[in-house]
Amino acid sequence: MNGSAVAAPAAQDSASESAQPTIGVLALQGDVREHVAALERCGARPVLVRRVEELAAVEGLVLPGGESTAISKLLEVFDLLEPLRARLRDGLPAFGSCAGMILLADEVLDTRPDAKHLSGIDMTVRRNAFGRQVDSFETDLDFAGLDDGPVRAVFIRAPWVERVGDGVEVLARVPSGPAAGKIVAVRQRNILATSFHPEVTGDLRVHRLFVDLVRAA
Template sequence: MEGREQMDKSKVTIGVLGLQGAINEHLQQIESLGLKGIIVKRADQLSDIDGLILPGGESTTMRKLIDHYGFLEPLKEFSNSRKPILGTCAGMVLVAKDISGTTDSHLHLMDIVVKRNAFGRQKESFEAELNVKGLNHPFRAVFIRAPYIESVSDQVEVLAQYNGKIVAAKQNNILVSSFHPELTKDTRFLELFLQIVNEQQAV
């Protein structure tokens, strides 16, 4: 992609929040593109990275660990400084301003309402071909206990839907997906995130 070609890979470091979830799979995909990836286990590491991935996992557990290790305010500051964030599955739940059916939302970073486990439990996991805005060909998406976005504000760009449900979206420096792009060999969704990183570095 054009944004990726313009990027000086030697100057880009992408972090993966390493508290819980699909950490290594994201790291492997980052490194497959020739970029430096690090596992972020301390809040002070956020100053060393150009973009952050909040991986899939269990959002309630991840929130407890975020609180325990002092990440809550540093993550908000990271986003407020316009540093790019990619939230996948549980990561999408973490960044949402509202979670359907509860007042217990987490980081309040993105103007979306998310419904947790909306496509069913583990046994209802599935794959689907998605048309994703910004990608020339369908993306084979892996859904595992996946949430979806019930509603968005006017500030949010919808990138993909499945059966009429929003499963990928973007708002300024934040990109989210219901699915797990790291569980495929297709790096194009990650490259969409890297475009945001590239644009932010150009500012």
């Protein structure tokens, strides 16, 4: 994908919604294609964001999973760090999965001292909290506000949330096991973040929730 826009398919899963918001996917590193495909199926118009002018044109932004410290460095290389912080302060709807959650946190534990983050959500996140790549796992989560049963969640070198501020809504926690009770999905105003990767399972409910947040903004 070398253009800045991705054409929407002829048929969309959310055809009942007429509005087609333009939603950027930060395309510096990580699982960009999967988010683009999910947004298309939810009736949005995905746009790849690598430049400031592309960021300025979107109504919402997805920060994909990948490697959070690498993405933070690339934000500086592409001169996107401060413009993105400014747009978040101005109310840009955003959704971060895994590394994207880390980038959206006010405070990050167990990260590199030179790593940057965006401070979009009043929370403290622990990077790689669930362990290394070999510790990746899947589980079913009860996700507040989503109907039709549990969400299948895929965790890959994932963070978890250790603290949330008063204005942050907790949407999901790990149900059982050594990490039982750990927070893995949150929302503050129109910013959404998950520790897991909803873009890889084919379940569109989390993406639909975000697209609806963008439409309502």
